[in-house]
Amino acid sequence: MATARNYADEYKNYGGKPEQIKNRAARNAARAVMEKKGLVKKGDGKDVDHSRPIVKGGTNAPSNLRAVPASQNRSFARTKNAGMK
Numbered sequence: 186m187a188t189a190r191n192y193a194d195e196y197k198n199y200g201g202k203p204e205q206i207k208n209r210a211a212r213n214a215a216r217a218v219m220e221k222k223g224l225v226k227k228g229d230g231k232d233v234d235h236s237r238p239i240v241k242g243g244t245n246a247p248s249n250l251r252a253v254p255a256s257q258n259r260s261f262a263r264t265k266n267a268g269m270k
Contacts, residue, residue, distance in 0.1 A: 208239075215245040224252045232258040238267035 199205060216233045219225045225233060234253045237243030 211245045215247075215250055218247050219250055219252060222247075230255050234258050240265065240267045 200209075212233075216225065219233050220227070225231045231252045232255045234251050235243045235245075236249050236251055239245075243249050
C-alpha cells in the first residue's frame with residue numbers, strides 16, 4: 186500500500202529552496218514570452234520545451250524554446266542529466 190505524500194516536506198526540502206524558486210521563475214518567464222508571441226496559451230495542452238535542455242547548457246532564451254504537445258514533452262521519464270531512463 187502506498188503511503189500518503191507529505192507535500193509540506195517536499196516543498197521544504199526541494200521546491201522551497203532559493204535555487205528552485207529562481208528556476209521556477211525563469212520557466213514561468215519563458216512561458217510568458219511564448220504566450221506573448223501567441224505560440225502557446227493557457228489551457229491549450231502545450232508545454233514550452235527547451236530545444237537544448239537546461240542541464241546540457243541550454244537557456245530560457247526564446248531561441249531555445251519551442252511549443253510542443255504536453256503528451257510529447259512528458260512521454261518519457263528523464264534522469265537529472267536530461268537522458269532517458
